Amino acid sequence: MNTRTRVLIAVTGVLTLAAAAVIYVGVAGARNQDTASAGTSGAVTLDGPRLLFRSTADADRGHVSSVAAADPGGARAVSNLSCSRVYAAGGTGICLRPESGLTTYQLAVLDGRLTVTQEIPLVGLPNRARVSADGRRLAWTVFVTGDSYNGGRFSTRAGTLDLTTDNVEGTLEDFAVTVDGKPYKAADFNFWGVTFTRDPDRFYATMSTGSHRYLVEGDAKARTARTVRDNVECPSLSPDETRIAYKSAIDGDPAKGWRVSVLDLASGTVTPLAETRSVDDQPAWLDDHTVGYALPRTQGHSDVWAVPADGTGAPRLLIPEAESPAALRS
Amino acid sequence: MYLSTIGRREHPGGVSKKSFALLGGNVFALGTVSLVTDVSSEMVTAVLPVYLVLGLHLGPAAYGVVDGLYTGATALLRLVGGYVADRVRRRKAVAGLGYAMSAVAKLGLVAVGSSAAAIGVVLTADRTGKGLRTAPRDALITLSAPEHMLGRAFGVHRAMDSVGAFLGPLVAVAVLAFVGSSTGIEGFDAVFVTSFCIAAAGVLLLALFVRDHRAPKPPSGTVSLRAAAGLLRGTGVRRLLIAACVLGMATIGDGFVYLLLQDKEDIATGWFPLLAVGTNLGYLVLAAPLGALADRIGRLPVMLAGYGALIAVYLLLLSPLTGWALFALTLGLYGVFYAATDGVLMALAGPLLPEALRTTGIAIVQSGQALAYFASSVLFGLSWQFWGATTAIAIAAGTVLAAVAATFVLLAPRRKARP
Numbered sequence: 001m002n003t004r005t006r007v008l009i010a011v012t013g014v015l016t017l018a019a020a021a022v023i024y025v026g027v028a029g030a031r032n033q034d035t036a037s038a039g040t041s042g043a044v045t046l047d048g049p050r051l052l053f054r055s056t057a058d059a060d061r062g063h064v065s066s067v068a069a070a071d072p073g074g075a076r077a078v079s080n081l082s083c084s085r086v087y088a089a090g091g092t093g094i095c096l097r098p099e100s101g102l103t104t105y106q107l108a109v110l111d112g113r114l115t116v117t118q119e120i121p122l123v124g125l126p127n128r129a130r131v132s133a134d135g136r137r138l139a140w141t142v143f144v145t146g147d148s149y150n151g152g153r154f155s156t157r158a159g160t161l162d163l164t165t166d167n168v169e170g171t172l173e174d175f176a177v178t179v180d181g182k183p184y185k186a187a188d189f190n191f192w193g194v195t196f197t198r199d200p201d202r203f204y205a206t207m208s209t210g211s212h213r214y215l216v217e218g219d220a221k222a223r224t225a226r227t228v229r230d231n232v233e234c235p236s237l238s239p240d241e242t243r244i245a246y247k248s249a250i251d252g253d254p255a256k257g258w259r260v261s262v263l264d265l266a267s268g269t270v271t272p273l274a275e276t277r278s279v280d281d282q283p284a285w286l287d288d289h290t291v292g293y294a295l296p297r298t299q300g301h302s303d304v305w306a307v308p309a310d311g312t313g314a315p316r317l318l319i320p321e322a323e324s325p326a327a328l329r330s
Numbered sequence: 331m332y333l334s335t336i337g338r339r340e341h342p343g344g345v346s347k348k349s350f351a352l353l354g355g356n357v358f359a360l361g362t363v364s365l366v367t368d369v370s371s372e373m374v375t376a377v378l379p380v381y382l383v384l385g386l387h388l389g390p391a392a393y394g395v396v397d398g399l400y401t402g403a404t405a406l407l408r409l410v411g412g413y414v415a416d417r418v419r420r421r422k423a424v425a426g427l428g429y430a431m432s433a434v435a436k437l438g439l440v441a442v443g444s445s446a447a448a449i450g451v452v453l454t455a456d457r458t459g460k461g462l463r464t465a466p467r468d469a470l471i472t473l474s475a476p477e478h479m480l481g482r483a484f485g486v487h488r489a490m491d492s493v494g495a496f497l498g499p500l501v502a503v504a505v506l507a508f509v510g511s512s513t514g515i516e517g518f519d520a521v522f523v524t525s526f527c528i529a530a531a532g533v534l535l536l537a538l539f540v541r542d543h544r545a546p547k548p549p550s551g552t553v554s555l556r557a558a559a560g561l562l563r564g565t566g567v568r569r570l571l572i573a574a575c576v577l578g579m580a581t582i583g584d585g586f587v588y589l590l591l592q593d594k595e596d597i598a599t600g601w602f603p604l605l606a607v608g609t610n611l612g613y614l615v616l617a618a619p620l621g622a623l624a625d626r627i628g629r630l631p632v633m634l635a636g637y638g639a640l641i642a643v644y645l646l647l648l649s650p651l652t653g654w655a656l657f658a659l660t661l662g663l664y665g666v667f668y669a670a671t672d673g674v675l676m677a678l679a680g681p682l683l684p685e686a687l688r689t690t691g692i693a694i695v696q697s698g699q700a701l702a703y704f705a706s707s708v709l710f711g712l713s714w715q716f717w718g719a720t721t722a723i724a725i726a727a728g729t730v731l732a733a734v735a736a737t738f739v740l741l742a743p744r745r746k747a748r749p
Contacts, residue, residue, distance in 0.1 A: 280387075
């Protein structure tokens, strides 16, 4: 092959590949344009009884949507607000979303009509979001390294916002921690997956240190956290505050996946739920007897499933093309 | 001290010092392939954490699983690839296989969807491709440039390589901006598909323009496992390998340096990838001139000076300095460190290795250094945890100093006679 032929092949090949990339990017852009303009302003409010979620349907991916609690497979209301994660309770919503491009993220506080009332910059990639039952406190989790995948390890930060005082607690890592009743200090604390109690100062969360992933009970006012149990991640407190739904790594090894269970706080009894697939989500209580969670289906698509909280029955598909479920009570 | 003559190759032929033009076209061809490939791989590196967390909603521990899967797994494969390349005398083919594997892995990211385990497998394939291609590529560089110009050759190659690394994240951000969706699957898929197209172009350029260097078939037995093991019996190679390991042990990993910077300044995470961009900027500007300097004044002093820059980086992290001055100085010196060490070590290694076993030898040196680097990162992580950042960095700085002294002792040429 002479040089001329080689150059000809190279130019043709590179131009073909470039054209393929440009066409793909163009089509993706056009598709996203349609998605971004989906939804109707005012279509979704935080009044119950409804189920709020983030849509994963192609037509309106990312848009905050809702369905009637009594008919979750029925008509969906789609708002024009896009979030990466969403949750709501007590008339307040939390929306974690990118600010612009790849650079920064923010937490948007939503009122009952999904109007953004406050924006707080987040240092890190947002992951979990919760609101207390009375709507006065918000919690979130971010990954703070943002590092390339081949260096360093992940680390998380969980923060809370008190809407009554506007006080932001950027990270729980400075709290006084006791492990099994003894004061404990470590540089590798990671907190994630906060869930509030009815007393808005008290919360549960995951705290990891070393190879342990503890359930901790925290007090935001006293700035303390104490361990309750090991191998509990992403806790979620039941509406009657007697039980915690959570995920735990199978055999304590995250590589094997996660199982959802319910812990009875008074007796310490653990009930594995009927869901046997791996659930990597913070469960949400749909009512005192039902736990909901998202399961990814194919890339970019998830469904919300529900399973009885007492270990009986079988999981059922609750809302197709949805994730980040939250039960709006009234 | 005869420091300035150490590692220097005397060439009374009177070659112009700036004669980059004399480098073989093959070096530029290999450099172009690396540039294109690095655009592709750095695009993915830049968006991957966001993809895993925001695109797929992977939780903290799943992210950790993906992150840790491939680590150290590809070192053995690099040795196998190096040996096979020497054995069948097809360095270009083995390098091409590595490039192709990484290219296909980009499409794999689109195909496997949201399973953390499957993504881990795809990333491992990507890293395996990188492991396979590095040693044959570097061996081809040493065989494509005259020996007294190896510093320049590697300098040019590494500079082109880092231009790619520099452009990659920018291309990724541009694609995301065009799609208009920075967290939607459409945007990520567009980045991965674009990354594949660019990587495929790299493979095409390699196939068309890189010439394999196939010397006459060496006598039988020259390339055998025994001969490969025999490489380590030669004092020169053994000393170089030990030095590479010692220096690898003294390097704590980019991730940590950037984390420590972030710790000091609490910058927004979104800016985090830009720290690597800053380092790469220094690297790409300085790699070629420092390579040429190494050819002139000796490769060892330039490499040791590079580790001096690393000590300065660690000391800056300990210093009370803050703000933009800290960032500019730290990232600049970190770029100097890479420019003065990465390619220069290969330029030092090339001439010590017999041509028939050069890929194997380069693979051994690179694997030794990579394993040492992995060990030091783990140890640094532990010492950070137990003793705090300040003590850990101080220890790291001390380790580099000791490693520089050890390397000097190991690699300084023995004087034949006292004057």
